[in-house]
Amino acid sequence: MSDERAPDPLTSFISRSLRTEVTEVSEEIVQDTTEAELDRVHFTQDGARRTLIVKRVPPHSSLEVKLLPHLARKTDRVPVVHARGIPPTMVPAWPWLLIEDLLGAPAADDLADVVRAKVAVERAVAADGPALVALGVPRIARRGALAEWPEVIVHGALVRLNAVRTDRGVVLTEWRHASLGCGLTDVVRLARDAGAPARPLAELYANESGRPLTETALAAALELL
Structure with missing residues (x-):
């Protein structure tokens, strides 16, 4: 029997989304309200520390989950989208996006x-x-x-x-x-x-x-x- 441990689900998720190997993956809650849940995912890729944001929204407010991937394919004036998920109607889970971390970016003052x-x-x-x-x-x-x-x-x-x-x-x-x-x-x-x-x-x-x-x-x- 192999002693090699399978990667945890979060590590596998980020690796699949970025199509590359990542390590030292951790997650912190940034926002948890009835309007949205924001989690910042920290990980190492190619020797450098990076972060992404997992954004979950209620089904009745999920237009951004459907729209943003389309916009991101057409222009870089919107956040980069790495993955998204829209659960079936009968599944009690919120739609989500995996996007670039812009939470600490400075406001556009011009x-x-x-x-x-x-x-x-x-x-x-x-x-x-x-x-x-x-x-x-x-x-x-x-x-x-x-x-x-x-x-x-x-x-x-x-x-x-x-x-x-x-x-x-x-x-x-x-x-x-x-x-x-x-x-x-x-x-x-x-x-x-x-x-x-x-x-x-x-x-x-x-x-x-x-x-x-x-x-x-x-x-x-x-x-x-």
Whole structure:
């Protein structure tokens, strides 16, 4: 009988997800609430210590689990996804993601860079409307002055807390409120959260998107907040 011990389940899980050998694996609870569970996994890979985050969310709030892997395949302006799991309906377990650890990343202090990151995500999935709907992303009607704006992926909670700076640039996190609608609403929400005038950021977004910004469109977006 061999004395070699089988790796523990957590070590096997991380090794399979990264497709490489890892050692010295441990886990710490970062958040445990009714809204989400966050565990930080520490491990050694190629002689260096690394961390990843296991994020679990309730089934009724699992849009991010379905959407984020798709976004991550298209753009680096969202967290890197290494694995995900969606248990069958009859199984009493929460859907989960294994993602890069951005919990300690500094906030993106340049609002213009946040807007540009948002535009990059929009462009990356501009032709993916049907696929996004199939993943469960809801469509929000664009009415009045906003009806002239194209349908894009809307973050839905674009505030400073959900935009971090990494070595590759600004990354937008927390996509559970995403929808398809008018992207201008994200920009005015960001401005309001930062206590900044909405017009300069809205003009930047309009220029990046190739759209003229009108007073009526800006007012309509502000009214939706």
